[in-house]
Amino acid sequence: MxxxxxxSSLLENAVNEFAKLPGIGRKTALRxxxxxxxxxxxxxxxxxxxxxxxxKEIQYCRVCHNxxxxxxxxxxxxxxxxxxxxxxxxxxxDVISIENTQQFKGxxxxxxxxxxxxxxxxPSDIEIGSLIERVKKEKxxxxxxxLGATMEGDTTNFYIYxxxxxxxxxxxxxxxxxxxxxxxxxxxxxxLGRSITNRIEFSSVIK
Amino acid sequence: MxxxxxxSSLLENAVNEFAKLPGIGRKTALRxxxxxxxxxxxxxxxxxxxxxxxxKEIQYCRVCHNxxxxxxxxxxxxxxxxxxxxxxxxxxxDVISIENTQQFKGxxxxxxxxxxxxxxxxPSDIEIGSLIERVKKEKxxxxxxxLGATMEGDTTNFYIYxxxxxxxxxxxxxxxxxxxxxxxxxxxxxxLGRSITNRIEFSSVIK
Numbered sequence: 458m459x460x461x462x463x464x465s466s467l468l469e470n471a472v473n474e475f476a477k478l479p480g481i482g483r484k485t486a487l488r489x490x491x492x493x494x495x496x497x498x499x500x501x502x503x504x505x506x507x508x509x510x511x512x513k514e515i516q517y518c519r520v521c522h523n524x525x526x527x528x529x530x531x532x533x534x535x536x537x538x539x540x541x542x543x544x545x546x547x548x549x550x551d552v553i554s555i556e557n558t559q560q561f562k563g564x565x566x567x568x569x570x571x572x573x574x575x576x577x578x579x580p581s582d583i584e585i586g587s588l589i590e591r592v593k594k595e596k597x598x599x600x601x602x603x604l605g606a607t608m609e610g611d612t613t614n615f616y617i618y619x620x621x622x623x624x625x626x627x628x629x630x631x632x633x634x635x636x637x638x639x640x641x642x643x644x645x646x647x648x649l650g651r652s653i654t655n656r657i658e659f660s661s662v663i664k
Numbered sequence: 665m666x667x668x669x670x671x672s673s674l675l676e677n678a679v680n681e682f683a684k685l686p687g688i689g690r691k692t693a694l695r696x697x698x699x700x701x702x703x704x705x706x707x708x709x710x711x712x713x714x715x716x717x718x719x720k721e722i723q724y725c726r727v728c729h730n731x732x733x734x735x736x737x738x739x740x741x742x743x744x745x746x747x748x749x750x751x752x753x754x755x756x757x758d759v760i761s762i763e764n765t766q767q768f769k770g771x772x773x774x775x776x777x778x779x780x781x782x783x784x785x786x787p788s789d790i791e792i793g794s795l796i797e798r799v800k801k802e803k804x805x806x807x808x809x810x811l812g813a814t815m816e817g818d819t820t821n822f823y824i825y826x827x828x829x830x831x832x833x834x835x836x837x838x839x840x841x842x843x844x845x846x847x848x849x850x851x852x853x854x855x856l857g858r859s860i861t862n863r864i865e866f867s868s869v870i871k
Contacts, residue, residue, distance in 0.1 A: 462763045464738065464756065465731045471718040474711045478696050489685050491757060493719055494731070501719035504681045505712040511678040512700055512708035524672045524701070531671065549671065550698060556669045 520591070522567040522584050523552050532556075532565060539563040541598040544653075545588060545617065547571050547605065550642045555603065558650035563601070566591065571604055571613040580616055588617065592624050601656055602630040605640050618659050629656040727798070729774040729791050730759050739763075739772060746770040748805040751860075752795060752824065754778050754812065757849045762810065765857035770808070773798065778811055778820040787823055795824065799831050808863055809837040812847045825866050836863040 463469035468490055475486035493501050517523070518530035521543075525531065532538060532552075542563030546552055552565050568583040591597060600621060604610035618628055632655035641649070670676035675697055682693035700708050724730070725737035728750075732738065739745060739759075749770030753759055759772050775790040798804060807828060811817035825835055839862035848856070 462760065464759060464763075465722065465733050467714075467718045467722055467733060468731060471714045474714040477711070479699055480692070480695075485687070487757065487760070488687075490718060491755075492686055493715060494722060496719070498719055502716055504684070505716035507674075507678045507681040508697075508700060508715075509709055509712035511674045511697060512703070512705055515672065515674055515701060524675060526672050526674060548698075550694065552671060553669065553694070556671075 521565045522569060522587070523565055524549055537562075541596055542601065543588070543591065543597055543599070544601040544603050546603050547610075547641070551603065554642055554644070554646075554649060555653065558646050558653060560650040560653045561601075563599075568604075568613070571607075571609045572616055573609045573612075583613075585617060585620065589620055592621055592626055597626055599627040599629060601653070602628065602659060603641070603653070607640075614659065628659045630659045631656050728772045729776060729794070730772055731756050744769075748803055749808065750795070750798065750804055750806070751808040751810050753810050754817075754848070758810065761849055761851070761853075761856060762860065765853050765860060767857040767860045768808075770806075775811075775820070778814075778816045779823055780816045780819075790820075792824060792827065796827055799828055799833055804831075804833055806834040806836060808860070809835065809866060810848070810860070814847075821866065835866045837866045838863050 463472065468487075471490045471493075472483060472486045475481055475489050476483050481489070493504070516525050516528060518525040518528070518533055520529055520533045523530045523532065527534075539562050543566050544555065544561055544563055545566045545568060546555065547568055547570065549567060552567060555561050555565075566584065566588045568585065568588075570578055570583040572578060572580055572583070588600075592600065600617070602614045602617060604613055614630060621628055632652040644652075670679065675694075678697045678700075679690060679693045682688055682696050683690050685693075688696075700711070723732050723734060725732040725740055726735055727740045728737060730737045730739065734741075746769050750773050751762065751768055751770055752773045752775060753762065754775055754777065756774060759774060762768050762772075773791065773795045775792065775795075777785055777790040779785060779787055779790070795807075799807065807824070809821045809824060811820055821837060828835055839859040851859075
């Protein structure tokens, strides 16, 4: 496709920036820019400010690696949460998905990825070491493995299970109510909630 | 749907702002925010800055009402363009669409809407008065009506035709290569380019 001509370099610049976002093409980017031009200056500034502040001020919880407003996230610092149960997830979206089921009252551990030899991601590239440390130092009774039902998810589950086998901790995995091959974020809340409630011993999966 | 819980008010705020955009739901907004979190701080600042500057610094050409970087847009101030032909369009997107066909070397006049009694938009709500003034004061030989092939477009065409009938100016309308009922912005460039090249006398349309 040939390069579009825009009547203003300001517009061209904004369209280019929008079009960098995943799933946003140049036509959609232009539509969004023209929409913003029709909004008040204050509203557009609020939008721009929200984005820049998100990136600049966001922090990652030093305990569970979830995003946070402070050094430790609201979940880890909440005394009402069960401090002896850790739910291991791939990323922040999974924390949000599980929180929305309102079925889980323990803590999380965000790996920041899963083991994937095809993508060159090994155990040391994700937050497995810090998970082992948590189990070692804190009074953890149960680790729930809540990764996607993919081959990479299974590999990561198994790796963590082996690493934790020597600790006096129960290792469970969420029930496969989620269709095999699907990512966690696309599951509906009822299915996802049930799969947490009906979690089973990981040893029963691999035997 | 119940309100989603976000692990950070910064994230919640950014998701809310993104979700205000047309066609962007909360799941997409979250996906875009998490994408931005993975980009460098400088890149995200560039994005936010482009949006805010677009809205703050944009100007509208005092001649044709197209968006511009200065008081008069690049098209109006370009001596290489045919200053005696005005192409009347509904909005800025149409200017961009026609410019991309590279078939038109005259000037534009952006109405900023079309006459639509259903939406309470009358002739005085759009830039028809300033179009008449341009035809009156400048040496305009031809006015091309390039509105969408809708009932509102036809009404607006006819209104402008009546207003300009007393001036020594040729009034043409783009050929209806564009399917009736379609908006201009969805036409492909070849069809749109041909419809400008094959423009016909407006009087032949209404006779």
